[in-house]
Each structure stands twice: as structure tokens, then as C-alpha cells.
Amino acid sequence: MRTRPPDLLVRAAHCYEQTGDYAQAARCHDEAGHPLKAAELWEQAGDLTRAADCWQRARRPGRAAECLLSAHRYEEAAACFESGGDLLRAGFTLVTRTRSFATAEQLFATARAQTPGEQLRRRIGRQLAVTLAYGDRGPLLHTLADVPERIGSLAPARERADVERWAVVAAGLIHRPDLGAHVLAASYRAGVAGCAERWQHWAAEHLGDTTGVPTAPAVPPDPVSDPDPVPA
DSSP: OOOOOHHHHHHHHHHHHHTTOHHHHHHHHHHTTOHHHHHHHHHHHTOHHHHHHHHHHTTOHHHHHHHHHHTTOHHHHHHHHHHTTOHHHHHHHHHHHSSOHHHHHHHHHHOOOOSHHHHHHHHHHHHHHHHHHHOOOHHHHHHHHHHHHHGGGOSSHHHHHHHHHHHHHHHHHTTOHHHHHHHHHHHHHTTOTTHHHHHHHHHHHHTSOOTTOOSSOOOOOOOOOOOOOOOO
16 A cells, blocks of 8 residues: 655645545544644534544553543543543443442552542442442442541642542532532632532432522632731
């Protein structure tokens, strides 16, 4: 098979992209040896499976996994997270999107959880796997009830958002929207970015009513002023 020169392929890809034919542009970039650009274009074309393949070949397993999640290919998404070293996300994908509870529990058991937020997410994940597999909700209920007290102290900020999401999803899967509401309220008070919008969406989906749910970010408390300096 005759191979087309990469520079010619790139020029062709540019023309296709200008006309909105992102799929053909992606094919040209892929053939030219540019999987990163091809992956972005496949996403624009709406072909998330091909995008995931390019992300994997470009050694971006996390991006590949996100595409596969959107394509509802959950087992493959979990495998991508695992290959990228994110065993927590791999386990959470399996426990929430499939019935591979034993595999998920093994992933949580072997995952390295270094920060308090990661440790809390691992606990939620393992206990959720046990709950869904065997029906023992006690430990998970205790952990979820403890999240509102802890979420504000977690750092970095991304960890607070991750714990919020995991806890709310877990509460929904065990049919305890009250616990999800408490987590969202605590996350909102802690100033977690985007919480108001997520809370609105959650209330509309799970309660059918957003009355009383904030529509704007929480106003941070006024900083405590330092006392007047003592004159020298």
C-alpha cells in the first residue's frame, strides 16, 4: 500500500478541518503519525471510540477512559484507568457502572491512597462494593454520614470535589438521597467549585424540585482581621 507523505496529509487534514469534516481530518492526522491531534478531532466528530484508541496510542489513558465512559464502554474505561495507574477511578467505574463488584474491591484494596481525600474515596468505594454485593450497608452509612464533617478540611480543592461526587453517587445507589443532600450542603458551605450547579442538577433529578437549593456559589466568610499592631 502506498504511503502518503506526512506533510501532504497534514495539509489535507487542515482543509478537511476548515470545512468541518473532522472525521476525515482525524484520519489524515492519524495516518501522518499524529495521534494526539487525531484524538481531538475524533472527539469533535463525535466518534469517542476512535478517539479513545488514539488517546491510548498517544499514552493518554486517562483521556481514553473519559471517552470510553461517555461511550458507555465501562469495562474498557476501567481498564484504561487501571493502565494509567488510577486504580481508584478504575474501581469506582466498575462498582458504579457494572456488576464486577469483586474486581472493583480488589482494585480498591491495592490502590495507593496517599492523601486524606484519596483514603476517604477508597473507603467509600470498598464499602460500596461490599454493600452492593452482600447488602451490608452499615459501614458505608457510617462513612457517608461522616463526609459532611470532613469535606471542608480536605486538600487540594480537587479532592473535595471528588469526595463530594463519590459520596453523592454512593448515596444514590443505596437509595439514601438524604445523605447525598447533606454531602452537597456541606460541600456548598465549604465553597467547592461548581457545587451549586451540581446540587441544582441533583435535586431536579432525584427530588423533582430545586426549591431552596442555592443557584449561586456560597459567599466566603469575611476574613478575620488581625489585631492592631502594638506600637514599637
